Amino acid sequence: MNSAVDSVSQTLGIIPEIGQFSLILALAASVILSIYPLIGASRGNTGMMLLARPLSYAMFGFLLVSFGCLTWAFIDHDFSVLYVASNSNSLLPLEYRISAVWGAHEGSLLLWVLILAGWAAAVARFSRALPLDAVARVLSVMGMIGVGFLLFVIVTSNPFERTLPFFPVDGRDLNPLLQDPGLIFHPPMLYMGYVGLSVAFAFAIASLMTGKLDAAWARWSRPWTTAAWIFLTLGIALGSWWAYYELGWGGWWFWDPVENASFMPWLAATALIHSLAVTEKRATFKAWTVLLAILAFSLSLLGTFLVRSGVLVSVHAFASDPTRGLFILVFFMLVVGSSLLLYAIKGAEVKSHGKHELASRESMLLGNNIMLMAGLVVVLIGTILPLVHKELGLGSISIGAPFFNSLYAWMIIPLALLLGAGPLFRWRRQNMKEINGKLLFALIAGAAIGTALPWFFADHFEIWAAVGLSLGAFIVITSVQETWVRATHRHGFATGIRKLGNSHWSMFLGHIGMAVTIIGISCTQLYSIEKDVRMATGDSVTFSGYTFTFEGTKHADGPNYEGFKGVIAVSKDGRALPPLKAEKRLYLVQRMPMTEAAISAGFTRDLYAALGEELDDGAWAVRLYYKPFIRWIWFGALLMAIGGVVAMADKRYRFGSKKVQEAV
Incomplete structure (x- = not known):
């Protein structure tokens, strides 16, 4: 035995x-x-x-x-x-x-x-x-x-x-x-997106080798690129949600350098998806599409370098020695340098055949790409500049959320307008008389809705909230208009709506998802309320119509930690709501204190409580938040990902299908 x-x-x-x-x-x-x-x-x-x-x-x-x-x-x-x-x-x-x-x-x-x-x-x-x-x-x-x-x-x-x-x-x-459960799902999902962009990169390099950059190449590459984009979208959303509830930030995006490292390839991949559509349908933007495929994967490698080289100080970064950083930097330079060299040699052979006028869907998608690239450059500069500044011996500088928020607030306006208007345009040439009325109605109705909602339902009016709500409403209205036009083009609405294909519904869901996210960001950023208070048993604080009453603490030990659970009763207009139970833990091995926030989630708001340090006389430092529409940010990301899944389900992109065989 x-x-x-x-x-x-x-x-x-x-x-x-x-x-x-x-x-x-x-x-x-x-x-x-x-x-x-x-x-x-x-x-x-x-x-x-x-x-x-x-x-x-x-x-x-x-x-x-x-x-x-x-x-x-x-x-x-x-x-x-x-x-x-x-x-x-x-x-x-x-x-x-x-x-x-x-x-x-x-x-x-x-x-x-x-x-x-x-x-x-x-x-x-x-x-x-x-x-x-x-x-x-x-x-x-x-x-x-x-x-x-x-x-x-x-x-x-x-x-x-x-x-x-x-x-x-x-x-x-x-x-x-x-x-935390976030570790179980977030890194694998994010890596699936990061690494999945290598497939688009490989298809681009393989096509450059032969000089055969045609509609068939775009059709082969498109489902793989979409799959990687879906995983990257969900991975970023999961990471944002995890940071929200686990780190006690009470926010959704802090422009942390490592967060930016995943956001940059997402921007490039989003531009790539739109550019692939033009290359496949109109045989144009070929060289630009190849460059985007190279850029998207290169940014994934750059993110890997930033996280693992030790050059960034971030809660997300892996501690690493300089040898590892040098290795991944050399590999990054080899991959990017060799692919760009191949592009320089073979790129001149790539000819775009499609022609289009300024008023066309191609131009709208090109404008969309330009704005996405502008956003990428802003994030890249804000992430890399402090590192370069320090390495040049010019001292330390900090580029934080105010820099990114101020620039993105202005950049989102043209991006949202292009996103909303683009589907109404036809390929190659659009007679503006046909859509001027629709665009004017969408702009006026969107502005009216965006202005009225905060005016009547918020305790004060914020102009940027009105702008964000107006842009979101504009995208929703134009998406509905485009669906109506397509459905009634040849049939009655009931028949036509059933005949709309996956490509339409994927675009519809993706654009609606972006609108929902814009609305969520606008409301959360401008109408969130934060209170840092000292609370002993029986103390209450009221704001945003909610009353929070501290009922004391009790022991809440786990398998490898000791802790306290603070119970906070919540009521609104005299009606009791489920209590918030925030935890303070001390992990036994590393002797590291941790805060586990309590969140009461709702469709239009979150109530958030984090337990701080114990003070004198049994009182505790407590942080309370009111977060309106914060769930809409992640719900919008989910809608975008579902749109990607619908696109992948299109029979045209199934390998072995008749369409692919014809392209071959």
Whole structure:
């Protein structure tokens, strides 16, 4: 019996070595994938090109084994693995032991490269209708990216490094900030978006290699780009929500540098989606579309560098040494430099055939792209300039929320107007007499609604809130107008509405989602109320029509922390509402205090309470917020993501469909 137990123990003890060996095999597969299929495509060697798919599956399979081994090390409390000892503890609940796998630098990087391999395997599986040489080039480019990141993992960030021959009896525990359901969902979702942009990048580079940038390329690339954009949208929304309730900021976006690192590729990917539509339908914007594909993935790599290099001070950033930062910077420069060099060489061969006039949907989409790029430049400058300023020895400067908010307040006006008006325009040429009345009605009605709502329903009038509400209403009205025109163009409304395709409904949901988000931001930014108060048992405070009464605290201990729970009764107009129960925790291993906010969520407002420090005579410092329409921000993001899903469900973009076969 003992020998059997010892045998099992010895077998489990080598699991980290299996994970390490699988990493090396994945690197070997990615090296071969980056070379052989590409040579085969250039020589027309079918046998070499056919290797692309099995090599992609092999890379993904080996990385899946490696990731599984690291996960088991966390589940099994294998503190002989340095990464496990640094980020886990025997008291840590199982769900957080699993999510701790990607809770720090080494494991999150392994998740990054696993997702990259997963995207490559998905391309290999779901692009069987595409030409073999195109698939070979795309997968080869993804293999090259895999080589860079696998070398990064193995050389500088090995998650399987051992503490042997001596190892701790227990681990140092996961950062208490990360012991939250947000860690389970947010990083994988965000990485799916980040890394998914590598597919659009690979399609662009593969097309540049051959000089074949046509409607077929745009159609092949579009569903993959949309899928990555969906994940990135949801990942950013989840991160915003997590920061809102976990960090006690009481806000939704603080323009933190690491938040900006994910927002920049989202802006580029949003522009790319719109540009791909023009390239596919009108055979124009080709060179611009390729450049956007390169830019979107390059910004994902830049975000990876910013988070992992140690150049940023942020609650989101991974502590890292300069060697890691130098490695990822060199890799970033190689990827961006080589892709831009290829673009410079081959870009001149790209010819756009479609023609359009100023009054056309193409022009509206171009204007949309210009505004998105302007927003991207603002975020990039605001994020990078303090770093450059300091490195040049010019001292430290801080660029915070006021800078971004003031610029974006003005930039959102033309962007929203273009977003709302664009769908009313026809491709190539639009007779303005046909839509002037619709645009004028939407502008007047939108302005009336946006002005009336805060005038009659808010306790004071804010001009920027009226602007935001007007823009949101304008987008909604024009979206409804465009739906009506399409539905009644050839049939009655009841028949026509059923005949509208996925492309229409995806655009409708995406634009309505943006309108909802704009409304949520406007109301939250300008009508939120914050109160920092001292409250003893029985004390009350009233604002925004709500009365908050502190009923005292009680112990609320968890599996690895001690804490207090402050109970705050809430009432409005004498009617009792569910109480707020805010927590103050002290985690036992790291002796780190944490605040767990209490939130009463509603469709039109949130009530938010955070428990601060205990004061004299049993009183507590309490922070209370009234947040109107804050949920609309995340609901808008969800609508946008659903719009993306509807677009992907379009039969035209299913590989193997008749439309794709015709394009091939």
